[in-house]
Amino acid sequence: MALTVCFWGTRGNVMSVARERLIYGGHTTCLSVRHDHEMLIVDAGFGLANFLECLSTETPLSRGGHKFNLLLSHFHWDHIQGLSYFVPIYFPGNEIVIHSPFEREVVTEILNLLFDGSYSPFNGLDSLPCTWTFRKLEHGSEIGSFRVDFHETAHIGETYAFRLVTEAGSIVVATDHDASRTQINDSLVDWAQGCDMLIHSAMYTPREHQQLGGFGHSSFIEAVRNAERINAAHTLLTHHAPLRTDGELAEMEHNLQHMYNTDTRRLSFAKEGEIYIVR
Ligand SMILES: [Zn+2]
Ligand SMILES: [Zn+2]
Numbered sequence: 719m720a721l722t723v724c725f726w727g728t729r730g731n732v733m734s735v736a737r738e739r740l741i742y743g744g745h746t747t748c749l750s751v752r753h754d755h756e757m758l759i760v761d762a763g764f765g766l767a768n769f770l771e772c773l774s775t776e777t778p779l780s781r782g783g784h785k786f787n788l789l790l791s792h793f794h795w796d797h798i799q800g801l802s803y804f805v806p807i808y809f810p811g812n813e814i815v816i817h818s819p820f821e822r823e824v825v826t827e828i829l830n831l832l833f834d835g836s837y838s839p840f841n842g843l844d845s846l847p848c849t850w851t852f853r854k855l856e857h858g859s860e861i862g863s864f865r866v867d868f869h870e871t872a873h874i875g876e877t878y879a880f881r882l883v884t885e886a887g888s889i890v891v892a893t894d895h896d897a898s899r900t901q902i903n904d905s906l907v908d909w910a911q912g913c914d915m916l917i918h919s920a921m922y923t924p925r926e927h928q929q930l931g932g933f934g935h936s937s938f939i940e941a942v943r944n945a946e947r948i949n950a951a952h953t954l955l956t957h958h959a960p961l962r963t964d965g966e967l968a969e970m971e972h973n974l975q976h977m978y979n980t981d982t983r984r985l986s987f988a989k990e991g992e993i994y995i996v997r
Contacts, residue, residue: 719754721886721996723915723954726750727765728988730894730921730935730957731796741964743990746796747893747957749917753884756862759788760880760891765990766800782811787861790818791894792877793828802832810847817861819868819878822852869909871919872899873934879906887914887997890950893957895919896932897940910948915996917988918944920955923970938970942978945985952996953978956988 727733727745735744746763759769784806791797806812818825826843833840843850853859859866867881871892879892890913897903897919910916920941922930927937935957936944945953955974958967971987978985986994 719884719886720752721884721889721914722752722993723889723917723996724750724752724993725765725954725956725988725990726769727761727763727800728956728958728990729763729796729960730919732960733764733796734960738963738965741989742958742962742967742987745990746799748800749891749988751864751882751889753863753886756864757787758861758864758866758882759786761791761797761893762788762799762801762804763796764800764803767803768990782809784811785813785815787815787817789855789866789880790816790820790825791871791880791891792873792875794875794877794894797894798829798832801829802838807846807848812847813849813851815851815853817853817855817859817866819855820876822854825852867909869906870902871895871906872897872902877934879910881910881913889913889915889917889996890948891917893917893919894934895936896934897936897944898927898932903944907944907947910950913948913950914952915994916945916948916950916953918953918955919957920987921957921959926959938974942974942985945978945983949983951983952994953983953985954988954994955985958987 727748728743745765747761748763748765830842835841865883868878873894882889890910921935922937924937
């Protein structure tokens, strides 16, 4: 049974869809992980809208009866705003199960704001036709055939990385993490050891990182250093800076691959719409 990852949004902070950003993608963070017929969605940036375009051709969403398991790492806009445009929430019979290490009250309070009548035509989660279910993740929680663990990242505000383990392999997703914060980074690196695929924050050049004081994200060089330490077979760098063009990203990717790739490990910049086989 194959384990695959598809990116629906790879951009950090803010959506930036333009001709020069079509290859690596301009929508904010969202990815899906498939293991056989089961699927988890990680984070609900604007990529969630892309996700639906694909899905709606396979399964008419208006029929209802669909269940989506969504993991939320934190609540910055670029990780939740796509939820408002997630078509299944507008049809009865669909269930959205939100899994997160945060307390249920925290999750519902924040997500209710997304549907506050001031920002949307709805008034709170309960005014939508779908069913919402909230599950607080514990270490080693099981969601179908996935075993899910989490670890705090070095970001701004409480934020988590996820480790998704199946019999077909394991994935660590740490999209918002500043690897220069040594103590928490060392702990995260230990925790991530042995994963088959690492999805890691890499937003800045070292110079930008220094100028911005990190601001909760890693430089390319720190991300590569973490990839070396964790030694995943495939590392995907994501959360691309909003205005970085395809040309700039391709050049950086090429340079990093030259210094990092070996016969047993490789590194790529995540591309929107691309499906990656984990193992
Ligand atoms: Zn982010
Ligand atoms: Zn963030």
